[in-house]
Amino acid sequence: MVVDPAADVVWESVGAIITAEGTEEIFPKNDGEWATVRNSALVLAESGNLLMLGERAKGEGPWMIMSQALVKAGRIAFEAAEAKDEDAIFMVGGDIYSACETCHVLYWYDEDGAIPSTGSATPAATTSSILPETVRASTQ
Numbered sequence: 001m002v003v004d005p006a007a008d009v010v011w012e013s014v015g016a017i018i019t020a021e022g023t024e025e026i027f028p029k030n031d032g033e034w035a036t037v038r039n040s041a042l043v044l045a046e047s048g049n050l051l052m053l054g055e056r057a058k059g060e061g062p063w064m065i066m067s068q069a070l071v072k073a074g075r076i077a078f079e080a081a082e083a084k085d086e087d088a089i090f091m092v093g094g095d096i097y098s099a100c101e102t103c104h105v106l107y108w109y110d111e112d113g114a115i116p117s118t119g120s121a122t123p124a125a126t127t128s129s130i131l132p133e134t135v136r137a138s139t140q
């Protein structure tokens, strides 16, 4: 699924690493890096669209709402990257994450919130960056 690397790019593009020496701010440093974020935001929006098509779509209810939420968040992230607005990227990262995770809870994870062992899945999205960890901790 292309959505996962694309989401990682957006999530990891802004933030801060706090160490004993101080805080290192993370943000895209040049036009090329901003372009990478912008492209990934587009991929996310497009993934939301694809989730609504054909056999992938599961009914008219929450699935469609979560897919649309991903489209919307991807577009906001795209505009934020165009404007080089670090704060906006950071904020929309949370929206992206909740669209992903709300859908996974409803349609993928089992009742205990675990990933079904039959799947090939590794939950890379939930372990790979500071922001999702924070959001996950607060939703459990």
Ligand code: HEC
Pocket (backbone or CB within 6 Å): 001, 003, 004, 007, 044, 051, 063, 064, 066, 067, 070, 096, 097, 099, 100, 101, 103, 104, 107, 108, 119, 120, 121, 122, 123, 124, 125
């Ligand atoms: C509309 C529902 C929906 C949305 C939104 C959604 N997912 Fe998923 N995702 C699923 C379902 C269902 C599965 C498990 C079955 C499958 O792999 O198709 C899954 C599986 C995955 C997997 C495992 C894939 C694999 O091949 O094993 C990853 C990684 C993933 N999603 C990441 C994300 C990320 C990151 C986002 C948000 C940017 C996201 N998903 C948004 C429904 C969704």
